[in-house]
Amino acid sequence: MKYLKLSLFVLIVVTAFAFTVNHTSKNSTSNSYKIGDIAKDFLLKNIDEKMVSMADYKDAKGFILIFTCNTCPYSVANEDRIIALDKKYKDKGYPVIAINPNNPKTQPGDSFELMQQRAKDKGFTFPYLLDEGQHVYPTYGATKTPHVFILQKETEGLKVKYIGAIDDSSRNPATVKVKYVENAVDALLAAKSVEITETRAIGCSIKT
């Protein structure tokens, strides 16, 4: 019975999932950050109830900022890859910060409580913040989950160095040929310029 309940829950979560094109995301595309722009910091609530901003990370060289969520099948398909990125780059100065941009009223599976649950179940090693009021994702011009922004700390502020997908095979980690995010962070760590700075983020539209 427990398994039946669980499997029904999985079915419901999967089928309740929605993927929409909306005007907000379309409009925000034109205002979105471009490579070389200075990104704005934020103050958002983490799953541990504490408020997080990038200014808290005094020792960081930059950030792997990822807009992602619980419900999108592409986000789920990338969870292990996001954990691996944080494990690989946190100590090198580029920690992952994940932000759920979806409106939980539209997408109940992305509520703060279910974010806490998901992070616990998957053992997230990074902050998982809720974009309460949905002000942060439009500032960045994120349109999808998952959607990655790599920022580097410079004298003028946090400079946008890469925007797009984690790698070239969003739905299947076994068929990855090019690891966009790893290549970009490796280049930054080696003080080289990032070769591929923009890719198409593959995933679900952000729910408003």
Added chain:
Amino acid sequence: MKRLIIILLAITSLSSCSKKGENSNTTEATFTIYNFEELKPVLEPKDDATYIVNFWATWCKPCIEELPIFQEIHDEYSSKNVKVILVSLDFPEKIETQLKPFIAEYELTPRVILLNDPHENEWIPKIDPEWSGALPATLIYTKNKRAFYEQSFTKEALLEELKKFTKL
């Protein structure tokens, strides 16, 4: 996890059994699995027909909401040489649990293709350079004309567009 899969399969087969019981005409869910190279010819002009290619997935709510419209267009305009093709972007591991039961439940009769090609950054711009990859999306084309729509359709709006391609 193994037990979960077995239960999911059991639910699926139970529901399809009962479906068959109710309706003896229900056929098996038929669809083909293509990578992008295999799909490409489907998206290219070949004859005098007007093609409507709808990109969808069972997990995409607005897609499911507009899917009956594409079924209706298929039913009503096949005789006018309008061909509807439904290209599913469901994940390959969801074929048994999601796609097959869905095709059976909705009794979809247009041609269904599952596009199983993980390298979206390569094929999305080849379908349309402006496409962000969001669903639903629809391609309409004839020998002479081609248009891509990253949006949902009402039946009226779809017929309006279709009239730009062919006499209905």
